[in-house]
Each structure stands twice: as C-alpha cells, then as structure tokens.
Amino acid sequence: MKSFFRIFIFVAATILFTSLGFSQILVGGKPVQFLWPTRKAPFPIPKPSYLDTSYTMTDTTKNSWLVVYQATTNPNGAGIVLMPGGGYRNLAGWPTEGLQGAAKLNSYGITVFILHYRFNPNGTTFQHPCEMWDAQRSVRWARAHAAQYGVDPNRLGVLGFSSGGHQASTVSTHYDAGLTDTTSPLWYPGLHDSVDLVSCKPAFQALVYPMTTMVQYVPGTTNTQFAYADGRTALLGSNPSQTLVDYMSNEKQVTPNTPRTWINWGTTDNLVNPLNSTVYRDSLTTKGVVVKTVPVNTSTHGYSTARLDSLATWLSQQGFLTPTAINPRNIRHAFSSSSVGSGKDLDALGRFSNQPHGFELKALPIKE
Numbered sequence: 001m002k003s004f005f006r007i008f009i010f011v012a013a014t015i016l017f018t019s020l021g022f023s024q025i026l027v028g029g030k031p032v033q034f035l036w037p038t039r040k041a042p043f044p045i046p047k048p049s050y051l052d053t054s055y056t057m058t059d060t061t062k063n064s065w066l067v068v069y070q071a072t073t074n075p076n077g078a079g080i081v082l083m084p085g086g087g088y089r090n091l092a093g094w095p096t097e098g099l100q101g102a103a104k105l106n107s108y109g110i111t112v113f114i115l116h117y118r119f120n121p122n123g124t125t126f127q128h129p130c131e132m133w134d135a136q137r138s139v140r141w142a143r144a145h146a147a148q149y150g151v152d153p154n155r156l157g158v159l160g161f162s163s164g165g166h167q168a169s170t171v172s173t174h175y176d177a178g179l180t181d182t183t184s185p186l187w188y189p190g191l192h193d194s195v196d197l198v199s200c201k202p203a204f205q206a207l208v209y210p211m212t213t214m215v216q217y218v219p220g221t222t223n224t225q226f227a228y229a230d231g232r233t234a235l236l237g238s239n240p241s242q243t244l245v246d247y248m249s250n251e252k253q254v255t256p257n258t259p260r261t262w263i264n265w266g267t268t269d270n271l272v273n274p275l276n277s278t279v280y281r282d283s284l285t286t287k288g289v290v291v292k293t294v295p296v297n298t299s300t301h302g303y304s305t306a307r308l309d310s311l312a313t314w315l316s317q318q319g320f321l322t323p324t325a326i327n328p329r330n331i332r333h334a335f336s337s338s339s340v341g342s343g344k345d346l347d348a349l350g351r352f353s354n355q356p357h358g359f360e361l362k363a364l365p366i367k368e
Contacts (some may be wrong), residue, residue, distance in 0.1 A: 117299025165210020
C-alpha cells in the first residue's frame with residue numbers, strides 16, 4: 001500500500017508540475033524556464049495571417065525562455081538578464097555573447113539569466129511587439145524569482161549585444177512598474193499572472209555594439225545608413241509607419257528616469273553603424289542619465305565579451321557588486337526611493353512624465 005501511495009504521489013506531482021508548465025527541457029544542462037509557463041508566448045490579436053500558431057507551449061523555437069547561470073563563486077546579489085544578438089533573424093550570439101558572457105559575469109559574482117527571445121528568420125514569423133514583450137517579461141520573471149537565485153531585485157540589470165542591445169535599450173525605455181490594468185495597450189492579450197505585477201524597469205543597462213534606432217538615415221544626409229536595415233525589416237516589416245519607427249527608435253524614448261548606462265562599441269563597426277551608440281549616448285547625456293562609454297578602435301562587429309571586464313569595473317564603481325543582505329521586499333518597483341511617492345505621476349510606460357505614452361500602440365500596424 002505504501003509503495004502504491006508513493007507511486008500515486010509521484011504521478012500526481014508529475015501531472016501537477018506539467019500542468020503548471022514546469023519543464024524538464026534542458027539546454028546546456030540547465031533547465032529551460034519558459035517566460036509564460038502555462039500558455040504559449042503571446043502574439044498579437046487579431047493574429048497576423050502569416051503567423052503559424054499551431055506549435056505547442058513547450059516548443060523552444062517558438063516560445064520565449066530563460067536559462068539561469070547562478071553565480072557560485074563569491075556571489076554578491078547582482079543579476080543580469082543577458083540578451084544575445086543575431087539581427088532579429090536568429091540568436092547566433094548565444095554561444096559566445098550568451099554562454100561566454102555568463103561565464104565571465106559569474107566570475108564577478110553576478111547571476112545571469114540568458115534570454116532566448118523570439119525572432120523573425122524568414123519574414124513570416126515574429127515581429128514587434130513580440131520581441132518587446134519578451135524583453136519586458138524576462139526582467140519581470142527574473143525579478144519575481146530573484147530571491148530563489150540569491151539576486152537583489154533592486155540590482156537586476158540588462159546586457160544586450162547587437163540586436164540584443166536593441167532589446168536591452170527597449171526594455172530600458174519602454175517599461176512599467178507592474179500594472180494591474182491588463183487592458184492597457186502596452187500589455188499582451190490573453191491570460192496574465194502574478195509575474196505581471198512586477199516592474200520590468202532594469203536597474204542599469206549595458207549595451208555592446210548595439211542596435212538602438214529604427215531611423216533609416218542620419219538626419220541631414222541622404223545616403224548614410226543609420227539603422228541596421230535587415231534588423232529593422234525583421235522587427236518592423238518592410239514598410240512600417242513613421243509612428244512605429246519613432247516608437248522603437250530608443251534614442252527618441254529616453255527620459256531622465258532611463259536607467260544608468262554602459263555602452264561599448266567599435267568606432268568603425270562594419271555592420272551596425274556606430275551612430276547607433278553615439279546618438280543613444282547623446283540622448284542619455286542630454287537627459288542627465290549617468291553614462292559610461294567604452295569606444296574601441298575596430299571595424300569588427302561581434303567581438304563578443306572582450307570588454308566585459310570594463311563593465312564589471314563600472315558596475316562595482318556604481319555599487320552594484322557590493323554584497324548586501326538580499327531582501328526581496330517591494331519587488332514590484334525598481335524606482336529609487338526619491339522618485340517613489342514624490343508626487344510625480346507615472347505615464348503608461350511607467351515613466352515619470354506628464355506626457356502619456358503607449359496609447360498609440362493599439363493602432364500601430366504589426367505588418368503593413
């Protein structure tokens with residue numbers, strides 16, 4: 001009877017874990033943590049006609065997920081959601097920018113959540129806003145589970161390479177404090193859960209040879225590519241509206257409350273125009289945001305983790321690597337105490353501004 005009871009409990013537990021979306025899928029020996037464990041990753045409603053949604057909720061090629069590399073050597077409570085690059089066509093940066101970056105950051109006591117976000121390999125799969133939703137949800141998920149991994153929710157930042165840099169700068173300029181109003185046009189359709197109550201504002205952003213803009217040409221010129229053209233097409237389609245272009249050009253979305261920033265780029269980058277970095281830097285500086293720049297005299301794009309030692313030094317100087325007692329209190333917010341309760345109203349993106357943002361998103365075309 002005891003043996004039967006044990007079998008019954010095991011089977012029941014297995015069914016429960018499966019029904020709750022706890023996956024035993026492994027990547028690199030690490031369990032996959034689906035961002036939406038009880039449903040497919042959200043897509044726009046009405047569903048674009050070109051989008052095949054017949055896949056299962058555990059399909060790792062069509063759903064978004066994280067793998068966690070927890071710091072075991074001198075962990076200090078800092079955490080980073082790492083977003084590899086691939087031009088929104090793939091995640092080619094996973095083994096170098098992702099895995100090698102996680103190993104290097106672990107050596108500094110930083111726990112790393114590598115994000116496998118959705119992308120658009122052939123022009124007929126995922127486009128905006130799916131990628132933005134993935135970036136926002138990844139920060140919410142990591143903050144909601146921070147205590148489980150020994151991470152201080154107030155010291156959780158983002159690091160992005162190339163198109164992952166656009167993802168990181170997107171969540172750093174298009175964030176909220178964790179909303180209960182699920183009718184907001186910024187929110188994905190369908191079922192929501194407790195993770196959605198958690199702020200997706202990063203404590204800091206780190207960008208390496210990033211895409212940041214969707215503007216095609218440098219202002220005042222007629223022939224210099226500004227945005228990375230193929231990445232722009234993969235994300236926004238071949239004929240996006242100007243409103244959508246401006247909305248996803250993150251240099252246009254910076255406010256004084258954008259997280260402090262570290263940027264590393266090649267001064268003659270032969271793939272992503274270095275103006276992506278310098279214009280974003282200038283916008284941050286104009287708004288009074290703390291910025292550390294690390295330009296490198298190279299035309300190579302994709303030199304990966306070569307400058308992460310500099311990032312670790314900056315994070316230490318900013319106080320993010322100082323070990324403290326982890327207290328998961330107030331994880332719904334990632335705002336400074338001087339901002340919270342200061343009488344300023346949050347706009348629809350969770351930014352302290354009198355100008356509302358986000359209400360146009362409902363009308364923005366996914367594909368034109």
